[in-house]
Amino acid sequence: MxxxxxxxxxxxxxxxxxxxxxxxxxxxxxxxxxxxxxxxxxxxxxxxxxxxxxxxxxxxxxxxxxxxxxxxxxxxxxxxxxxxxxxxxxxxxxxxxxxxxxxxxxxxxxxxxxxxxxxxxxxxxxxxxxxxxxxxxxxxxxxxxxxxxxxxxxxxxxxxxxxxxxxxxxxxxxxxxxxxxxxxxxxxxxxxxxxxxxxxxxxxxxxxxxxxxxxxxxxxxxxxxxxxxxxxxxxxxxxxxxxxxxxxxxxxxxxxxxxxxxxxLGRNLVPARMDLGTIPSSMRQRMTFATFDPHGNTRLTEHQQRNLATAKAYVQLWAQNPSGWLGLYGTYGVGKTHLAVAAGIERENLGDEVFFCTIPDLLDQLRASSDRDNWVRQFDLLERLKAVDMMILDEMKQRSGGPSADEKLFQIINHRYEERLPTIITSAYMVEEIAETRPEIASRLQDRLVVSELLIDAPDYRQGGARR
Missing domain, CATH: 3.40.50.300 (P-loop containing nucleotide triphosphate hydrolases)
Structure with a gap:
């Protein structure tokens, strides 16, 4: 039910x-x-x-x-x-x-x-x-x-x-x-x-x-x-x-x-999972503000270089004192995840607890822990996500993760929206496209009083764009 x-x-x-x-x-x-x-x-x-x-x-x-x-x-x-x-x-x-x-x-x-x-x-x-x-x-x-x-x-x-x-x-x-x-x-x-x-x-x-x-x-x-x-x-x-x-x-x-x-009550009933939510060590080494090069490894247009430099400067400034949400949009390979992870590393260095996860991985975990035997794990995860200092949800997609998992995802997002907790969401889709399958989430992403939106306009670095 x-x-x-x-x-x-x-x-x-x-x-x-x-x-x-x-x-x-x-x-x-x-x-x-x-x-x-x-x-x-x-x-x-x-x-x-x-x-x-x-x-x-x-x-x-x-x-x-x-x-x-x-x-x-x-x-x-x-x-x-x-x-x-x-x-x-x-x-x-x-x-x-x-x-x-x-x-x-x-x-x-x-x-x-x-x-x-x-x-x-x-x-x-x-x-x-x-x-x-x-x-x-x-x-x-x-x-x-x-x-x-x-x-x-x-x-x-x-x-x-x-x-x-x-x-x-x-x-x-x-x-x-x-x-x-x-x-x-x-x-x-x-x-x-x-x-x-x-x-x-x-x-x-x-x-x-x-x-x-x-x-x-x-x-x-x-x-x-x-x-x-x-x-x-x-x-x-x-x-x-x-x-x-x-x-x-x-x-x-x-x-x-x-x-x-x-x-x-006392300490946590269930230890938090150490894998889900942790920024992988390989990403920590590669994805910092210092390694984000707005000039790229091939010739970019002046507009694209300015766009990448502006995005880097804005996210770096936001990370110094996070307020509200940050939405990073653009096609695959433009550096959205790089900048989000760099901001997360910045906050961790200042003592904040940061949760990083791709939305597909999070939906998989919510589905896996939704049965009767794993309900404690699920509610522990939900409470952790509601309270964490900063959350990075990577790869917001159009397609649904299933009614139960989508509902839990919305509860997490809505709670952080209500409390104005620092959150970064990245997506290769624009908000209008997300609204086609996730209208309740898109509605919150469109609130300009809470969410700062950055569109990164550059070619895929894997095909010769900016070096990440």
């Missing part, structure tokens, strides 16, 4: 569901029309009126306040299996459906004692929370420490019990908020925003600790403020040091009244 886009998930929810609690005067419960679906055909229950869910009628502060409980009409095994199947689809978990407490080592996958202790404490707390969610629970830690796993495990435990959960990455939600609210669709999109805000349980993955005060981020903070006020169960995973949290988030994720608890 592939992960659907956030817009698809929300529109389906908006068409079928309403989290609004209505007073149906049924004893100790309020009727709740959660997860009403035309896919489930049941006789209307006199207690829940066919919704399948109940909200206890209890005062604010009671452990069951705000909880959504399954009605007794869901007890039959066939109905339960059918409802769980629909809840899995609703949850937006995708491949994370395999992230369960049963599939994990309670001590984590590292041999480091301190990390084992930290993970075990977080694992125990997460399982207790999953069995009886109350308030908020959050997880912080380095890339690959298990934050996303624990959040997904909580979601899967709730789904096993027949209760609705919505999983969203912050990057996806912000992209939706920024692009979705316009004057033409404001009413319906506000309704969809409220579905996320009022979900009975929300798992919000990869929340940056250094939240930027843009309009979309303000909407996110409003959403979290509302969920905190209503005491709606919420799971948050953090990217970055908890000490960098703004006061608004810190007081909610780790509150003195016990409604919010934050667990810090």
């Amino acid at each position: 592939s992960m659907e886009s956030l817009g698809t998930i929300l529109r389906r929810i908006g068409a079928r569901n309403s989290w609004t609690v209505t007073d149906d005067a049924m004893g100790d419960y309020l009727g709740n029309s959660t997860i009403q679906s035309t896919e489930i055909k049941t006789n209307d229950c006199l207690v829940c009126k066919g919704s399948g869910w109940l909200t206890p009628r209890v005062p604010v502060g009671h452990p069951d306040f705000g909880q959504v409980l399954p009605c007794s009409c869901q007890k039959s095994g066939q109905d339960r299996r059918q409802r769980i199947k629909i809840l899995e689809r609703y949850s937006n978990l995708g491949a994370l459906r395999y992230s369960t407490f049963e599939n994990a080592n309670p001590n984590g996958l590292t041999t480091d004692i301190t990390s084992q202790q930290a993970f075990n404490a977080a694992y125990t707390a997460a399982e207790e929370y999953a069995n009886a969610p109350n308030g908020w629970i959050s997880f912080a830690g380095p890339s690959g420490s298990g934050k996303t796993f624990l959040g997904a495990a909580i979601a899967n435990r709730r789904i096993e019990r027949g209760e609705p959960v919505l999983y969203i990455t912050v990057a996806d939600l912000l992209d939706y908020l920024r692009s979705g609210f316009d004057d033409r669709q404001e009413l319906s999109l506000v309704d969809l925003y409220e579905q996320v805000r009022d979900a009975p349980m929300l798992v919000l993955d990869d929340l940056p600790t250094n939240v930027i005060t843009t309009w979309s981020h303000e909407r996110l903070l409003q959403l979290l403020s509302r969920r905190h006020q209503e005491r709606l169960p919420t799971v948050v995973t953090l990217r970055g040091e908890p000490s960098n949290l703004i006061a608004f988030l810190r007081t909610r994720l780790q509150s003195s009244d016990g409604t919010g608890t934050l667990y810090s």
Whole structure:
């Protein structure tokens, strides 16, 4: 089951569901029309009126306040299996459906004692929370420490019990908020925003600790403020040091009244692969700024020499203080990869972590690690790519790498775009050509506020162009 886009998930929810609690005067419960679906055909229950869910009628502060409980009409095994199947689809978990407490080592996958202790404490707390969610629970830690796993495990435990959960990455939600609210669709999109805000349980993955005060981020903070006020169960995973949290988030994720608890995990669960992402030693020797000769080994036109010299000077200047993205375009053999690698070497010499990879190789790795047995490797890789200081993606092509791998590639690119993290993309295709098969990526490459575009106009050096 592939992960659907956030817009698809929300529109389906908006068409079928309403989290609004209505007073149906049924004893100790309020009727709740959660997860009403035309896919489930049941006789209307006199207690829940066919919704399948109940909200206890209890005062604010009671452990069951705000909880959504399954009605007794869901007890039959066939109905339960059918409802769980629909809840899995609703949850937006995708491949994370395999992230369960049963599939994990309670001590984590590292041999480091301190990390084992930290993970075990977080694992125990997460399982207790999953069995009886109350308030908020959050997880912080380095890339690959298990934050996303624990959040997904909580979601899967709730789904096993027949209760609705919505999983969203912050990057996806912000992209939706920024692009979705316009004057033409404001009413319906506000309704969809409220579905996320009022979900009975929300798992919000990869929340940056250094939240930027843009309009979309303000909407996110409003959403979290509302969920905190209503005491709606919420799971948050953090990217970055908890000490960098703004006061608004810190007081909610780790509150003195016990409604919010934050667990810090230890070192990486899975060591980062040493081959993928490392600039090969042979390229290090050949591809430096010093070895890039704009004059070439044959006679170039004056325009071509100026173009190559300008490209070298610009990339060299950018590498001194990277800001935003750099797109290098031109036919094969004009020096795009040479300049990108030279910039990466420059940053590594200054202490930055640089990830270099051709996009075809990255897609191969994403496909290879997408099966159940390798999900930890994939999510470790994804978190590493999201957080690395500088990323170089070489050889952006037109053709697709397959739905699952393309989706992961977009998540990586979109996250770095949202956070304005230094990234270089090279391609023998112009953005308009990339848009034919990768429109969502091309859209971001066309943002001139983020991406500086350089077209290198020279002949292939292998056929007598500039010497690289």
